Amino acid sequence: MSKSEVMDKYLDAYEGKISGSVICEAVDSAFGIDLDKAPILKDNAIEGSTSASGKLSSREVIDLYLQQSGEKQTGPVIRQLINKIFGVNLEGISALEGAKISLYSKDQWIVHHEKDLFVVHTGIGDIDVKIYPTTYFIEQTGSAALPEDLQQLLLKLGYTYNEEIGSYYYSNPTGEAVPDSFKGKTMQAIGKVVTESFATL
Known part of the structure; x- marks a missing residue:
């Protein structure tokens, strides 16, 4: 099973609402990548948004995108989102296996x-x-x-x-x-x- 498939399985098994925290845990579980440490790419959609600490966490930024997106949150859609927010190409990483x-x-x-x-x-x-x-x-x-x-x-x-x-x-x-x-x-x-x-x- 590829890492992308492992991530899909993790998300499919989750019964609640998909959130930034769930996505971060799915990516860490399948790929061993800590999105909390990944720098967020500049984007107009999030520039003006701040949290109490003055800066959004990775999970909060993902939540913001999820709120703005009308798409069904499937594995491939979420992986595209991760690439857009962090510049982390999970599909490409999955293909590097072996x-x-x-x-x-x-x-x-x-x-x-x-x-x-x-x-x-x-x-x-x-x-x-x-x-x-x-x-x-x-x-x-x-x-x-x-x-x-x-x-x-x-x-x-x-x-x-x-x-x-x-x-x-x-x-x-x-x-x-x-x-x-x-x-x-x-x-x-x-x-x-x-x-x-x-x-x-």
Whole structure:
């Protein structure tokens, strides 16, 4: 069962009204992601809204969106909502299962397994991304560098090698979060190299 399916099962089994708290618990249970720690993207719909503490919590922001939305709160609809509020693409994360790619984002490990080969590490606000091999990859191959074919694919996408951090690095020139389409192309490039060259590792 995929993580998205686990989340759907959790929500289907819940008998009360779906709230921000229920959604946060469902995401934590299925994905191990703490949305309470995830920064909220700027949005006009929530900008002017404050709580007693002066700032809305993640759960309160989700509640606000749920109130504004007339849609039936299904798993796929809620996952789109999470992506809109936090920039956390749960469908994409679910698809990474078994891909041998670790993902660090929103100040926490989103996907992380002992035998993953490469790390995709996004910075604050997802404005920049760095990619580097895992300790497991280095131990298995004896190389601390990304494979040549992956380097070429990343260069084509606009990454450059940053010697200071020892990683391939990309920063969005607009100063905004890297779009999902770019993240998708990055994951496809890494996935292609894993499948073609390192499927047995």
